Amino acid sequence: MAQTPRPDLLRALPQVEEMLQSPEIKALGSLLPRTLLADCVREAIESARRAILADALREVDVRAIADDACACALANLKPSLKRVVNATGIILHTNLGRSVLADEAVHAVEDVARGYSTLEYDTETLSRGSRHDHVERLICALTGSEAAIAVNNNAAAVLMVLAEFAAERKAVVSRGELVEIGGSFRIPDIMALSRAEMVEVGTTNKTHASDYAEAIGPDTAMLLKVHPSNYRIVGFSESVGVTELRRLADEENARRSLSTCDAECSESLLIFEDQGSGALLHLDCFGTYAEPTVAESLKRGCDLVSFSGDKLLGGPQAGIVVGSRRLIDRLKKNPLARALRLDKMTLAALEATLRIYLDPEQALRAIPTLRMLSEPADSVRDRAIRLASALDDALPEGYAQVNVVNETARAGGGSLPLCDIESHAAQITFLRGNAQDCETFLVAKRRVPIVGRIKKEAVLLDARTITDADIPEAASALRAYFDALDVSTETTRALRNDPASRSGIRPNPAKSEATR
Ligand SMILES: *Cc1c(COP(=O)(O)O)cnc(C)c1O
Numbered sequence: 001m002a003q004t005p006r007p008d009l010l011r012a013l014p015q016v017e018e019m020l021q022s023p024e025i026k027a028l029g030s031l032l033p034r035t036l037l038a039d040c041v042r043e044a045i046e047s048a049r050r051a052i053l054a055d056a057l058r059e060v061d062v063r064a065i066a067d068d069a070c071a072c073a074l075a076n077l078k079p080s081l082k083r084v085v086n087a088t089g090i091i092l093h094t095n096l097g098r099s100v101l102a103d104e105a106v107h108a109v110e111d112v113a114r115g116y117s118t119l120e121y122d123t124e125t126l127s128r129g130s131r132h133d134h135v136e137r138l139i140c141a142l143t144g145s146e147a148a149i150a151v152n153n154n155a156a157a158v159l160m161v162l163a164e165f166a167a168e169r170k171a172v173v174s175r176g177e178l179v180e181i182g183g184s185f186r187i188p189d190i191m192a193l194s195r196a197e198m199v200e201v202g203t204t205n206k207t208h209a210s211d212y213a214e215a216i217g218p219d220t221a222m223l224l225k226v227h228p229s230n231y232r233i234v235g236f237s238e239s240v241g242v243t244e245l246r247r248l249a250d251e252e253n254a255r256r257s258l259s260t261c262d263a264e265c266s267e268s269l270l271i272f273e274d275q276g277s278g279a280l281l282h283l284d285c286f287g288t289y290a291e292p293t294v295a296e297s298l299k300r301g302c303d304l305v306s307f308s309g310d311k312l313l314g315g316p317q318a319g320i321v322v323g324s325r326r327l328i329d330r331l332k333k334n335p336l337a338r339a340l341r342l343d344k345m346t347l348a349a350l351e352a353t354l355r356i357y358l359d360p361e362q363a364l365r366a367i368p369t370l371r372m373l374s375e376p377a378d379s380v381r382d383r384a385i386r387l388a389s390a391l392d393d394a395l396p397e398g399y400a401q402v403n404v405v406n407e408t409a410r411a412g413g414g415s416l417p418l419c420d421i422e423s424h425a426a427q428i429t430f431l432r433g434n435a436q437d438c439e440t441f442l443v444a445k446r447r448v449p450i451v452g453r454i455k456k457e458a459v460l461l462d463a464r465t466i467t468d469a470d471i472p473e474a475a476s477a478l479r480a481y482f483d484a485l486d487v488s489t490e491t492t493r494a495l496r497n498d499p500a501s502r503s504g505i506r507p508n509p510a511k512s513e514a515t516r
Pocket of ligand 1: 153155185226227274277307319413
């Protein structure tokens with residue numbers, strides 16, 4: 001029979017006020033606000049209460065509860081959003097912040113963050129300017145479009161386009177393109193939010209031009225094409241290209257111009273492509289897998305194209321829409337454009353990134369996303385060798401083995417989904433400790449977490465996404481893991497009063513000094 005929780009234990013739990021007066025907690029009073037300390041104390045008491053109710057706590061230790069509360073409070077003094085070393089080999093890792101900014105973009109952000117700026121000030125006319133102007137001309141130059149607008153992200157861009165041009169009207173989309181994209185971006189949900197009526201055509205694997213043709217009516221506002229991102233139907237599948245959609249839209253628009261119905265059907269039928277990754281350069285290194293560029297989509301006949309700023313473009317988080325002046329002007333006047341507008345730091349980073357593209361050769365070198373995507377495998381291998389050798393030097397003897405192995409890197413972020421990118425990694429196989437514990441340590445116990453992955457009981461650190469500057473950090477993190485391993489085994493032995501604690505394996509003292 002299960003024991004009933006002991007009421008005497010529950011009664012012995014301290015009061016919040018009482019705990020706030022304890023010396024440990026009081027000492028934090030000068031560092032942290034009282035409300036925050038009180039929350040942490042409450043949480044610590046609550047977790048002790050839950051432990052008692054679960055019969056996992058046989059004694060109320062006020063000191064332990066105070067320690068818990070202090071640890072919770074002190075965590076607030078450490079940054080939560082911080083730099084990590086990406087050793088996953090996934091270049092546009094959504095969880096790790098997608099694109100790394102080019103130096104020029106970082107400097108531009110710093111400049112406008114530290115001082116006042118010309119965000120909405122025109123220095124030619126000495127009067128109010130528009131924040132859109134800083135990036136619009138560059139985007140047009142790089143995509144061949146007539147006009148452009150940038151907002152918070154591509155999800156926002158899609159929402160704004162649908163709300164402006166398809167609210168209370170119909171938008172036709174292929175069932176094969178009704179996808180969910182990482183971070184719960186679902187086309188049907190965005191449609192509903194914009195009050196556009198979604199008309200699904202075709203089937204999951206095949207949609208024909210005739211499916212679109214049959215769906216088009218006088219209240220159809222747009223044909224929507226969605227880049228399926230990291231989802232692909234391979235094999236028995238068919239979708240309709242923009243060129244063909246253009247033909248259908250032109251036919252419909254010719255009909256509309258002849259008809260004498262009300263204003264609604266005199267609006268032209270638009271083709272809008274949500275392109276997602278937003279390639280500005282054709283990356284020849286990816287051969288047939290290369291994503292179409294924004295310019296190509298426009299040339300094929302899209303009226304509007306939207307894409308992300310921090311995927312293949314390699315800039316800050318943003319969503320960009322390109323198209324004719326007439327259509328973009330309507331977007332600029334939509335209240336959503338105001339609600340979803342970019343801040344000065346993002347604009348500065350975007351402008352600086354776009355400017356680098358004016359010289360495509362320079363873009364491949366200076367924009368980290370493009371550099372990582374296009375770096376030759378030999379050069380990645382050389383860095384993997386440098387990484388492995390730094391790790392090996394940092395290791396105490398007999399604890400692990402480090403090798404360089406062939407690996408496959410990925411573009412990530414839904415870009416170039418079918419593309420295996422040749423890569424090389426440092427592979428750590430464990431003679432002491434193990435891959436799972438080491439992976440947890442490298443992420444959870446380090447000021448700069450090292451994010452790699454595990455494959456067959458080994459930790460892999462992929463050299464495609466690591467820079468040379470990251471190598472010392474990775475080496476000292478690995479060293480720290482093995483040092484911590486020794487401390488914990490020695491403590492366990494000492495607790496057991498095991499004489500081996502004085503004669504057991506020790507870290508190589510020469511090496512451990514060097515890395516301290
Ligand atoms: C990534 C992506 C989005 C979402 O873009 P965010 O910039 O993350 O908001 C929308 N559509 C497609 C096709 C995408 O690939």
